[in-house]
Amino acid sequence: MKTETIAIHSQNIVKSATGDVTMPISLSTTFLRDETGGYPGGHMYSRVSNPNREALEEVISKLEFGEATCAFSSGNTAGMTVFQALKAGSHIIAPDDMYWGLKKQLLTIFNDVLTFDFVDLTELDKVAAFINPNTAMIWAETPSNPLLKITDIEALGKIAKSNNLIFVVDSTFASPILQNPILLGADIVMHSTTKYIGGHSDVLGGSLTTAKKDEFWERILNVQQTGGAVPSPFDCFLLLRSIKTLAYRIKGHCENAMKLAEYLDNHPKVEAVYYPGLTSHKQHEIAKKQMKDFGGMMSILVKGDGDNARKVVNSVKIFAQATSLGGVESLIEHRASVEGPDTKTPQNLVRISVGLEHIDDLIADLEQALG
Template sequence: MKFETLAIHGGEKKSAPHRAVVQPITLSTTFEHHEESLIYSRSQNPNRMALEELLAQLEKGSAAAAFSSGNAAGMAVFQALPLGSHIVAPSDMYHGLKKQLVELFKDKLEVTFTDLSDPENLEKAIQPNTKLLWIETPSNPMLKISDIRRLTKMAKEDDIRVVCDNTFATPVFQNPLELGADLVMHSATKYFGGHSDILGGALITKKSDEFWKQIVNVQQTGGAVLSPFDCYLLVRSIKTLAYRMRGHAEHAGMIATFLDQHPKVERVFYPGLTAHPGHDVAKSQMTGFGGILSFLVKGKPEDADKLISSLKYYTNATSLGGVESLIERRAAVEGPDTKTPQNLIRLSVGLEHLDDLLEDMEKAFYSIG
């Protein structure tokens, strides 16, 4: 099946006696004992099983595990590592997962943060106890691009497992497992959900090996699983994922070009722009450049805040991937220890009419003089 067909027909089961076209929600937490029966909803639930089967198919993996949030999914990987393992992670890593490594796992795991958009930095960061390479491409919020093929090849030479956060690209535009990664991670809250009303996360594996069994054990024993209703909503939302992503990417490309030519913008970070330092790598491993961009406003942080407050159709809010456009000054959200420039604005481009989005942005720039 092609992606669009798979997104609509994958995973769901038509159950007796009514053979409903849309799989019903199974709210029961427990199941009657019989041969091959489910036992308890924390371990397995029909809606979560359908979602996980669908996610594995979309990312071209062998199995998937759905979690209550993207952070819970990422944490499951860290929890599955042996005590004292060393991790190489991007310096421009999503701050929620970076906070886990710095605060929650500081006495359990070692980590080196480095700029993985330059593969030579990986070679310098590898240590004898390095067990995991974490890739995030495009990265959040600087939209850096890492060469998945090259990095995974380097990591495998030292028997290092590779995880790729594919949240920004989604399997519509990028398949890290086919590029050499062992695991793919998603914040399903974002584009999979697509409507800013579901909290969820997912991991997809290339092979169902012993490490994967450890992750599934963390999921089921730890219990940070999605509710049946959230699984149902995600399966429903994924049916339109391919078409939504094309709209997001088309709009983002046009707005990035507009901002790149604007006299009040210092710099635009979007891999679809030919001037982006990672454009050629992105073009080699992605079929589209996604719906997220960041840009630096010329001036002070206060000017960025004023621009944001003058917008009508862009909501000043955290998160991304919904049908509505969201915007924020990212450093203000990440806190005092952030390395993100104070005048950087991150924009999740929605599916409103492009003319309205461009006109709104143009008018807002007048507010900062």
């Protein structure tokens, strides 16, 4: 089946006594045992598994061409689970432009357990210099947040494989529709399902999908089931509902973002536009090679300082000034003020999540805000 069909039909239509076309929500926290003590329905306790979560994990696995998926209560929890599954003393090579929430985990939660280096993964010749005897993992994020750097997944995967390292890709900005890291050599792909997979700014979640069920995946599965930071049945229901329209929403996000990027790229009050669809983007050719389209996320540098950038985000009327991304509504924010005083994000950077409103209205809104 093609992606659009998988999203609608894979584990979403189930046979039931009442003939539901949409999978019903199973709220039970515990499930009946039979005379032998077994579980004829396939589920024992909802922390371990649940029909709705099982369906969600199955759909994401198929969309990402993986063997298995673990769903979590947030994207940060998904990332944290990977770090928890590593052995104490392990070393991670992570991107210099890493989502601040996961970077903060490494710096403030795992700083006494793991070691790490933040490296520009777009410069592949420099990666090998950071590999040491304790290196266990390369963590990539492409496109990156908020500078929209593009990492060559296939090339980095070869480096990881030749050094026997676990290779994880945070593919949140791309979604399973635009990019499939497992097909390019990744061992695990992560998503904040809050973003494009959810797509409506109304459900929190995260996922990890593995290329194969190996020993490290069993460690991840143990953290998920024993730790219990899992999405509720209703959260899974909402995500399954949203996945049905994911492919078509992504097409709209990409179309709007390309037009908006071209407009902003020629605006006299914009210093730079970070969008991989522009030929001026440093990794445009890599993006063309590994992505089906260029996504709905971009960042711009407003000419001037942080005050100029904040003036823009305070002047919009259609864009919502809010954190997060991937929803049907367009969002905008001054990113450095979210990340705090230690951020390396430029003070004049504005991050934009391009939604599904009419592009003429979005351009007009930014025109008046910049003007």
